[in-house]
Amino acid sequence: MEIDTFLLLRQEISLLAIALLLLIVEIFISENKKSLVIPLVIFLFGVHTLLGFLPMEDGSLFGDMFRTNGMIHFFKNILNLGVLIVMLQAADWVKEKIVAQHRGTEFFILLFSSLLGIYFMVSSGDFLMFYLGLELSTLPLASLAAFEIFKMKSSEAGIKLILSSALASGISLFGISLLYATSGSIYFADIMGSITGNDLTILGMVLFFAGLAFKISLVPFHFWTADVYEGAPISIASYLSVISKGAAVFILMILLFTVLKPLMQYWENMIYALAILTMFIGNLFALRQQNMKRFLAFSSIAQAGFILLGLITGTQLGTATVVYFVLIYIFSNLAAFGVVQSISLQTGKENMKDYEGLYRTNPKLSLVMMLGLFSLAGIPPVAGFFGKFFLFTAAASKGYYLLVFLAVVNVTIALYYYLLVIRAMFLRTSEEAIPFFKNKIFMRLGLIITVVGILLLGVYSPVYDYIYALSATFN
Amino acid sequence: MDILSLFIIVPLLTVLALLFANDLKRARIIAMIGSILQLAMSVNLLFAYFKERAVNDDIMVFTRDLVWFKDFNIHYSVGVDGISVALLLLTSLVVLAGVFISWKMKELPKEFFISLIILSTGVYGFFISLDLFTMFVFFEIAVIPMFLLIGIWGSGPREYAAMKLTLMLMGASAILLVGILGIYFNSAADGGALTFNILEIAKVNIPVEAQKLFFPLTFIGFAVIGALFPFHTWSPDGHASAPTAVSMLHAGVLMKLGGYGVFRVAMYLLPEGTLHWSWFFIVLAAFGVIYGAFAAIRQTDLKYINAYSSVSHLGLVLFALLMLNKTAWNGAILQSLSHGFMTALFFALIGMIYGRTHTRDVTKLGGLLKVIPFISATYVIAGLASLGLPGFSGFVAEMNIFVGAFEHAELPYRIATIFAISAIVVTAVYILRVVGIMLMGPVKNESFLAMEKVTWYEKTGILLMLLPIIGIGVAPLWLSEMILKSIQPFIQGVL
DSSP: OOTGGGGGGHHHHHHHHHHHHHHHHHHHSOGGGGGGHHHHHHHHHHHHHHHHTSOOOOEEETTTTEEEOHHHHHHHHHHHHHHHHHHHHHHHHIIIIIGGGTOHHHHHHHHHHHHHHHHHHHHBSBHHHHHHHHHHHHHHHHHHHTOSTTOHHHHHHHHHHHHHHHHHHHHHHHHHHHHHHHHSOOBHHHHHHHOOOOHHHHHHHHHHHHHHHHHHTOTTSOHHHHHHHHHSOHHHHHIIIIIIHHHHHHHHHHIIIIITGGGHHHHHHHHHHHHHHHHHHHHHHHTTOOBHHHHHHHHHHHHHHHHHHHHTTOSHHHHHHHHHHHHHHHHHHHHHHHHHHHHHHHHOOOBGGGGTTHHHHOHHHHHHHHHHHHHHHTOTTSHHHHHHHHHHHHHHHTTOHHHHHHHHHHHHHHHHHHHHHHIIIIIOOOTTOOOOOOOOHHHHHHHHHHHHHHHHHHHOTHHHHHHHHHGGGOO | OOTTTHHHHHHHHHHHHHHTOOSHHHHHHHHHHHHHHHHHHHHHHHHHHHHHHHHOOOSSEEEEEEEEETTTTEEEEEEEOHHHHHHHHHHHHHHHHHHHHTTTOOSSHHHHHHHHHHHHHHHHHHHHBOBHHHHHHHHHHHHTHHHHHHHHHOOSSHHHHHHHHHHHHHHHHHHHHHHHHHHHHTTTTTSSOOOOBHHHHHHSOOOHHHHHHHHHHHHHHHHTTTTOTTSOTHHHHHHHHSOHHHHHHIIIIITHHHHHHIIIIIIHHOHHHHHHHHHHHHHHHHHHHHHHHHHHHHOOBHHHHHHHHHHHHHHHHHHHHHTOSHHHHHHHHHHHHHHHHHHHHHHHHHHHHHHHHSOOBGGGOOOHHHHSHHHHHHHHHHHHHHTTOTTSHHHHHHHHHHHHHHTOOSHHHHHHHHHHHHHHHHHHHHHHHHIIIIISSSOOOGGGGGOOOOOHHHHHHHHHHHHHHHHHHHOOHHHHHHHHHHHHHHHHHHO
């Protein structure tokens, strides 16, 4: 094997190098300088993110177990960007709460392990690599969810995540084994050639799908979501809701659009039903949430329902719109999560009622939140509108007008609860409004990046054109 | 820079400038300069349009087309005809008047003017768009600031009203989205490329089945903001709770988006669907006309009276549009303009009365003509225009509408028309009743005697609305000629 073929693994290698470097740093750095690790990590990961944007060739490694192409590479970059924002927003929290417990470095190492798993998952060329990636991405997350060990809810979140995701990946594995049984191979390329619509294959596909549906938190596989988001540290909740969900959507899309394409007539109906269920249940449950984390949890379930409208198409348009939506969703959701996190860190308040009168005391923070929520709700001219409009266009291109109609009904329901937060922040005044505070530099940077993304990604059309051109790789 | 894109750029620059205004004085000066510029632009556009029209026979003039999202064939595409020019003029007048009326906006002035100007940007953009996607974007941009405008600066049950209005209008626009997508994916029915461009789609023969399916979605999507019965319920609550300038802008301009959209998109692009469904919506519109008028009689709150009166008057716009002939359409557009000025004037006056008496309850008011003669006299004039007295804009519009409606000789049309006409009588009842109780008679309350006289900025605001009402009423010909010329290609498209 030539050395330059290893360059295909560039992203993985550099991430792994950072994680290992952190281990060494952890040993040698003196106790009172531990908080210096944070700027170091952010710097290193920033460089890693920037380097990721260098072009990479298509190709595969290890006998097609690992592959990469323009789209996969681009998607890893999107995830990098998301994780960078998550880290920026988490920096103050790690510094204040976690470093004191001597676990600052550990936090980042676990985060990077999970991201590494996601890299392998989206790059996988066979089910073995896929499964390894899936597990590697989930296991560190469970310990991260339980990271605030002195909080009961956090431990609960960790246990809940590990138990239910173990069950889900078990089911998924069973599905994979059935697919193997019927096609005689675990390689995507081989399966694609030999797959037929017999009952066992379909059963395998459904079970496999269930495992990924759990990660995307589609209804009825969503029961863990709200509890875990509420209990876990907010940065981990935001990681779960954008990075891990986005990656799962991406790999599911690759598999559906290529390997399982011959079974399209079956999974179409499945996705149709799940989309309706997910949108309605996610939205209806979000209506009555008071805790902002639970609120965002249900909102993210509903958003996953919208994503299915792009997945149902199986076309290049579908691929492009889904990736575009995920990109925008990362920015919008992280804007909302970032504000929740900074308020929670400063005041410990996490309920919608605490946000009353926020605009009068913290206008900038409220505006960021408003932009994020408008983007989630899909109101022009912010990016979320374009993401949603294009998803609906994709679904309509296949003639799913009824589904689009139900989706727009849901957009209206969703608008109501997003407006509830805006009502609390802007319309109401309160004696006990959260007093004015200034965010530290990292948090501010994390929020500014999201705002720039929200404002530009939609209106600036070359972004979409680029994604559309890339998505020709599949289908 | 082309003459139309300025209508988006100038308001945006105004918003940017407003971001740096820290107190009321600066904010209102910037907002005023911005809206005077807008008015100057639309007056300039009017004259430029006349000049251009003399040499240019295209449906739309001053067009400009830039590719936005090439894979969807989405363009930033603008252009105007006589109808949009007139509506742009209406918008800029009402916005300027609104800024004057809000001269003393004490609470969060910067944010107020920013929201107001963003709203007007949406409206301008909507009226100049030739691309369905762009149009839809501007439509939503025009609606969403209402939530903050009513919610923060409103009165009474403002949160309820803001939420109801926003959800109903955004819900309608969501339905509209399905309609637009339906039109888009049928725009290649003749073998061309998919397109969002209105003029391109109009040339395509969209399959009749698709037209029948998507017409109601598109129509309702637009008509909700035009207060089509039974989707009008957001309007009275919204208007009653909104601050004065917002009521003016909303009833005066924003509700016109409905009729304009119905005319430009639903009917023009889906002619077969229009013919198929028109009877149904005629019934709804005629019912709305009557219902709004009778509901106005029962109200005692001045703002509710005018809100229901708007439902009635705008029902007439939809009614006229559905009559599908030139005269009625001319009347519909004129009614849009006339109602825009009239109702904005009404709301401005109500705001002034409320600011002085602290009540909007008609039964508690009396003899205002003696204490605030200027405001009261203008109220009478607005009222007379509203009930369609010759010499004012309302008469010209309604005359055209009913003449057009009577061109249909079939019995069902006749019945609907007679029904709608009878609303004129009811209108006279609620207008004259208010004038009688509120303005005439003895001064009811001692405190009224010490009332503040009308200020210069209030007078300016009033005159900005009053002059067009009289202008259109006295010299309607140039306007209706301009509109008729612009209607021509559309009527050929539909019939």
